[in-house]
Amino acid sequence: MVNIQNKARVVIIGGGIIGCSVAYHLTRLGWKDVVLLERKQLTSGTTWHAAGLIAQLRATANMTRLAKYSQELYGTLEEETGLSTGFKRVGAITVALTEDRKEEIFRQAAMARAFGVEIEEISPAEVGERYPHVNLDGVKAGVYLPKDGQGDPGNIALSLARGAQQRGAKIHSQVKVTGVSRRGSRVTGVQWHAQDGDTGEIACDMIVNCAGMWARDVGKMAGVNVPLHACEHYYIVTDNVPDLGHLPVLRVPDEYAYYKEDAGKILLGMFEPKAKPWGMDGIPDSFEFDQLPEDFDHFEPILEKAINRMPLLAKTGIHTFFNGPESFTPDDAYHLGLAPGMDNVWVAAGFNSVGIQSAGGAGMALAQWMEDGARPFDLGDVDIARMQPFQGNKTYLYHRSTETLGLLYADHYPFRQMATARGIRRSPFHAHLDAQGAVFGEFSGWERANWFADPGQDREYRYSWKRPNWFGNAAAEHGAIRTGVGMYDMSSFGKLRVEGPDTQAFLNSICGADMSVAIGKIVYTQFLNPRGGIEADLTITRLTETAYLVVTPAATRLADEVWMRRHVGDHMVVITDVTAGEGVLAVMGPKSRDLLKAVSPDDFSNQAHPFGTAREIEIGMGLARAHRVSYVGELGWEIYVSTDMAAHVFEALWNAGQDFGLKLCGLHMMDSCRIEKGFRHFGHDITCEDHVLEAGLGFAVKTEKGDFIGRDAVLRKRESGLARRMLQFRLTDPEPLLFHNEPILRDGKIVGHLSSGAYGHHIGGAIGLGYVPCVGEAAKDLLASSYEIDVAGTRVAAQASMRPFYDPEGTRLRS
Structure with a gap:
């Protein structure tokens, strides 16, 4: 019989490296009554078979901050806990085989300097000096990070666990969480079942979902959405290689491969362009330190390139062929933070094969967030609130996961669009835009027209670090906005209706601007945190005496709604997501007033409709609401129309617009216009x-x-x-x-x-x-x-x- 307490401040679900890291950092902040429950043994899901690469450089400043913290922490853990982590700063090299990849890694090197990461651009000859076993054919250049490292993933996790236990955390293996008790928006306890048959419940103030591949299912128990899906991940370990020497980690992303020296052997891993999802019917309850069946045919194309790149592989036997599952999220960023819809459910899961290098920093950031009740710094890239509700759909996750694993080593071109799981959210203007040559990108599930192809032009992205194939199209759209009139679809922007007798007082309590305005007034404002930082950037329109419309970026609609709900307090208001109820067409440019006058009998003069106001209008044979605001810095209106009349309003504007040179525009144009105007x-x-x-x-x-x-x-x-x-x-x-x-x-x-x-x-x-x-x-x-x-x-x-x-x-x- 296991001896598990019946009350805890926090229950951490999952004993992989991130669960151990959260426990470690909470106890380091002085938390007591920290309990971690692991269904099998610590590290037995994914952590145990990770490659253990520990890099510092990530795509953004704050993600780099977390990765740097991880490698610094791992360098001191052994001294603190007495358990060896195998951590070594061996350095890392990434090589480019194409000019595009060379530009990418050189841009990354520049970024690293801005982030304070030590890095050096190196020539092919210098690559060979640092890694003498590599075939330099086709190598254009490389970058070298001397402080990158590698370690033993299992022992790093166990060392974190030991550190947590030394400060009082209770860690229980072979104890599976079987249910979560809830009351309203709060979890009140978790039910557990031990391997020996014992059962029980722990009352708790909060839980942290660190369940890895099982995090989606655990999330459902707790009433939260944690979108991720497991994929097969492959590597081989060679027999001993005589005189191999100590080598840095080598990444060859153009061949989807990485190489790690491992106790006199070479570990060759891969991130193939099309991955194999796993666990569609659920993960077996018995899963523990398990391997998946070998699929040599799937690995073979990568191995062929690797043998050419690393000729010693051709004369070295394979000691281990490994296939194990790892979980991937829809956008290749992990999930961290307080889950939307619940007040005490935290998430740290879905680490997309970068869990070892991320877990130290992610555990630190989450623990500080839990301690302070506020993010310690910007974590928007990984905040679980960025995930849209539909992204928990199993079919969607299956299709998207085939792509996200490979994106780790794909060319990270600007404006790169996801290719899988497309067409889910479409605005009411989608078919009309498609018929006129729109080239769509995907954002938060929305299909959005990013640019319009000319007649006869291929409607596709050809990615480049130089001027892309659509550069001229965006320039022409930009010109129409500046000198004539352009129209673009803004339906994907979030729309939250806030109404009730206390709405004005409530919005004044969370907005920086004064919301005590006349009906029809549009206010540009921010939600601020107690430090004066910006939690949301939005416009709010007063519709009636008791109702306002809050318009948010598409990516933050859910996060902004959650922020409002968590600060409602005693105010009598109702918050409703009405995003799908209205389509929005932006009509912008010096000739926008002329176009609107051609389709509406209403007065669009400065006197009748000044900047920063909204009013109901007739348009064509329908009705709409015209908001005089602009994110492109020109005279213009955003036309809000109910979805049932959206097609008609588009046709009225488009047909009348032919007399004014109306040009359909995409959101690449909007970005270039807003940055000229200095809009944030x-x-x-x-x-x-x-x-x-x-x-x-x-x-x-x-x-x-x-x-x-x-x-x-x-x-x-x-x-x-x-x-x-x-x-x-x-x-x-x-x-x-x-x-x-x-x-x-x-x-x-x-x-x-x-x-x-x-x-x-x-x-x-x-x-x-x-x-x-x-x-x-x-x-x-x-x-x-x-x-x-x-x-x-x-x-x-x-x-x-x-x-x-x-x-x-x-x-x-x-x-």
Whole structure:
């Protein structure tokens, strides 16, 4: 009979490396009554057979911060716990076999410098010096990270577990969680069944779902959505290789392979372009340290390339052929955080084959989040709230997982679109846009027109780090918005109706702006956290005395709804997602007023319909609501129309628009226009870490209205002064492209990185936004410096500005 307490502060479900890391970090923060339950033995799901690669560099600054923390932690664990982790800083090399891959890894190297990661671009000859066994045929270049490492995954997890136990955590193996008790939006306890037949229940204040491949099923017990699916993952281990020597990790992503020296042997692993999902009918209850059946035919194409790349493999026997399952999420980012819909269910799962290098940092971040009740820094890339409800669908997950495993080593081109599990969410204008040549991208499940092909032009993305095949199309669409009239679909943006007798007071308590406005007024605002960081960036329209419409980015609709629900308190309001109820067409450009007058008898003059207001209109033979706002910096309206009349309204506008040169536009155009105007993009330019004043959005905050979340932080910042400012940069050379994360150099020294970038077709050069430190500096001193942007290792001179390069006075919006 197991001796399990009947009450705990937190129950962690799952004893892989992430569950052990969460327990370790909670106890390090002083938490007591931490209980971890593992259905079999610690590490017996995926952790035990992981390759144990521990890299520092990830795609964003904060993900890199977590990966760096992991390798630093693993370097000290053995001293703390007495259990060897096998951690060694052996270094790592990634090689490029194509010019596109070379640009990718050189851009990554530039990004690494901005993030403080030690990295070096190296020639093919230098690759050979550091890895003498590799065939250099076709190698264009490489990058070398000297502090990357490798370790024993199982022992790292066990060392974390021991550290947690030394501080009082209780860890129970062979105990399966069979159910979760709930009351409203809170979990109250978990039921368990031990291998010896004993059963029981632990009452708890909260749970953490660290169940790995089983996390989706555990999530269902707790009433939360945890989308992930297991796939088969392959590697081989050779026999002993004489005189192999100590080698860095070698990655050859163009051949989908990685190589790790392992006690005198070579471990060859692969991330093939089309993966094999596993466990469609559920994972057997007996699964423990299990291997899956060999599929040599599936592995063989990778092995053939590997034998050419590493000739010693041709004369070395295979000691182990391994096939084991790992779980993958729909977007290749793991799940972390407080689950939407529940107040005390936390998630740390779905680590997409980067669990060992991520678990230390992810456990630290989640534990701090649980301790403080707020994210320690921006975790938007992995926040579980980014997942849409439909993404828990098993059929969707099956199809998407065939692609996501391979994306780890695919070319990470800008604007790369998912190829699988498409066509799920379509706006009411989808068929009309398709008929006119739309090329769709997928975002949060929505099919969105990103650009429009010309007659006879292939309707497909041809990916490149240089100017893509649609560059001219986006430029023409951009030109139509700036000089004529363009129309694009914004239906995917989230729409949340908030209504009730306390709606005005409620919104004033969570918004920085003053929501005590007239009916029909549109307010640009942010939800702030107590640090003054930006939790949401949105517009809110007062529809009636008691009802408002909150419009959010598509990716954050659920997160923004959750934020509101968690702060409702005693306010009498009802929050309803009405996103699918209305289609939205943006009609923008100097001729937009003329077009609308041609299809509507209503008055669109400045006097009748000023900027920042919304009103009901007749349009064609239907009805709609016209919002005079713009994310592209031009005169224009967003037309909200119920889905039953959406097709008719599109046809009315399109047919009338032929007399005005109306051009259909995609969302690539919207991004390039907004960056010319200096408009911020939530998730890139503004996050929960970015103070609203330092983001240059102080105009949207009205502290005089009374108390609201973040008010004190705004007042403190106004008194103490800004530590950094967001600047807009324009490259003086019109040729290079900017995307994001390129280093910013001020007077020759790296001071930050671009938060976003795009090409300014009207201005004639690439434009970026980014923060620059400015403690104690006046604005004129900041702008007196010389600036450069590091583009794949080449420094390009840049002009800096605090005001938008395009229409800095904002006169075109109000024309």
